[in-house]
Amino acid sequence: xxxxxLAAVTITLSAAMMLGACGSSGNKSADSNKNxxxxxxxxxxxxxxxxxxxxxxxxxxxTGVKVKAQTQQWANITTKVTTALSTSTPPDVIDMGDTQVxxxxxxxxxxxxxxHKKEFDNSSSWLSGLEKPATSKGKLYxxxxxxxxxxxIYNKKIWADAGITETPKTYAEFTGDLDKIAxxxxxxxxxxxxxxxxxxxxxxxxxxxxxxxxxxxxxxSTWKGDLTSKESLQGLQDWKDFQNKYSSKASRTxxxxxxxxxxxxxxxxxxxxxxNSATISSVPKINPAMTEDQFGTFPMPGKSGKNQPSLVxxxxxxxxxxxxxxxxxxxWIKIATSNDIEQNHIFxxxxxxxxxxxxxxxxxxxxxxxxxxxxxFEAAKxxxxxxxxxxxxxxxxxxxxxxxxxxxxxxxxxVEDAAKTFNQHIEQVLNKK
Numbered sequence: 001x002x003x004x005x006l007a008a009v010t011i012t013l014s015a016a017m018m019l020g021a022c023g024s025s026g027n028k029s030a031d032s033n034k035n036x037x038x039x040x041x042x043x044x045x046x047x048x049x050x051x052x053x054x055x056x057x058x059x060x061x062x063t064g065v066k067v068k069a070q071t072q073q074w075a076n077i078t079t080k081v082t083t084a085l086s087t088s089t090p091p092d093v094i095d096m097g098d099t100q101v102x103x104x105x106x107x108x109x110x111x112x113x114x115x116h117k118k119e120f121d122n123s124s125s126w127l128s129g130l131e132k133p134a135t136s137k138g139k140l141y142x143x144x145x146x147x148x149x150x151x152x153i154y155n156k157k158i159w160a161d162a163g164i165t166e167t168p169k170t171y172a173e174f175t176g177d178l179d180k181i182a183x184x185x186x187x188x189x190x191x192x193x194x195x196x197x198x199x200x201x202x203x204x205x206x207x208x209x210x211x212x213x214x215x216x217x218x219x220x221s222t223w224k225g226d227l228t229s230k231e232s233l234q235g236l237q238d239w240k241d242f243q244n245k246y247s248s249k250a251s252r253t254x255x256x257x258x259x260x261x262x263x264x265x266x267x268x269x270x271x272x273x274x275x276n277s278a279t280i281s282s283v284p285k286i287n288p289a290m291t292e293d294q295f296g297t298f299p300m301p302g303k304s305g306k307n308q309p310s311l312v313x314x315x316x317x318x319x320x321x322x323x324x325x326x327x328x329x330x331x332w333i334k335i336a337t338s339n340d341i342e343q344n345h346i347f348x349x350x351x352x353x354x355x356x357x358x359x360x361x362x363x364x365x366x367x368x369x370x371x372x373x374x375x376x377f378e379a380a381k382x383x384x385x386x387x388x389x390x391x392x393x394x395x396x397x398x399x400x401x402x403x404x405x406x407x408x409x410x411x412x413x414x415v416e417d418a419a420k421t422f423n424q425h426i427e428q429v430l431n432k433k
């Protein structure tokens with residue numbers, strides 16, 4: 001699932017058929033023509049120039065081969081990648097959202113990297129939220145690049161003015177704090193204790209998983225929707241109760257973009273929201289008077305007694321099945337995901353989560369860890385992922401999961417009826433009915 005950021009779309013049948021005949025034939029020898037650069041496609045906003053320069057300079061120094069990095073925009077990227085993978089000269093390495101990987105792999109467009117897994121740094125402790133969506137039937141098609149977790153981002157002054165001096169560790173403390181904040185601002189009809197749009201299915205999933213539920217389970221090659229289980233229904237009810245009580249009535253039908261959720265935090269109209277680290281840097285751009293040190297973060301506590309499981313999104317590196325320079329592509333990815341790059345550039349410069357549990361542990365002990373970022377890293381310690389199916393991109397792309405979340409919180413239908421309807425859709429899509 002790409003973060004932040006991505007509403008994936010379904011690969012068309014014609015494109016899938018076109019790719020089906022071009023599956024990987026295994027490693028190809030590195031091209032001896034060092035004058036021809038290795039081509040890398042990088043998604044806009046994923047890697048800074050600092051990170052890319054560090055990777056490319058080391059790669060060129062070790063191989064003598066230059067790199068041609070091309071930044072791609074998110075609009076229509078699925079179609080563009082599908083087309084590129086079907087040609088005889090595709091990009092050698094592609095940066096893609098973790099939940100995109102299996103869609104391209106199922107069509108034969110990506111190289112099977114399973115035999116090379118041990119060659120990558122920290123591969124034994126890769127973040128499951130990045131590795132699992134890139135793995136199908138025991139085969140690996142993407143190498144985790146970085147992660148982005150969501151956590152509670154709160155306005156320190158608003159919380160302190162309500163008499164709250166410590167971040168909550170339990171769900172009861174969490175909701176109790178929000179009750180104090182709501183009481184403090186009872187005279188302001190525009191104030192929202194915890195802004196959460198009804199279509200925020202990322203947040204919905206955390207309540208679902210915390211209660212022991214899930215979207216779907218797999219038995220053999222068959223997927224079965226799990227949303228009508230006792231645990232799932234409880235989690236969905238918990239989500240509805242929380243959203244209805246602490247967010248605004250107007251927020252029940254909207255997404256995070258219309259209106260832009262960060263505006264509420266920047267304008268001081270909410271005490272907290274649920275987002276990733278990009279919010280920390282974007283709020284001061286909206287309101288220069290709001291600086292980074294005015295915010296704090298913490299993982300959202302769950303009724304389970306633990307932090308709610310987090311949907312860790314991010315990016316993976318993949319190698320085109322028809323690349324003629326697969327050995328060089330693998331070499332580049334090994335450098336791009338090395339411990340040095342993960343710690344000293346992807347985290348230290350760009351602020352993303354390293355791609356492994358080992359990397360997370362190192363970061364949390366590091367003196368360079370900013371206090372405001374700790375909540376995201378703590379949240380990533382307990383993670384879960386969407387169904388590892390190439391068809392999951394359809395669920396995100398048709399916006400049905402966001403509509404489902406909205407239907408739950410609006411009460412347009414009962415929680416049970418909404419769950420039953422979406423269960424049927426999940427099974428139809430994941431099982432290609």
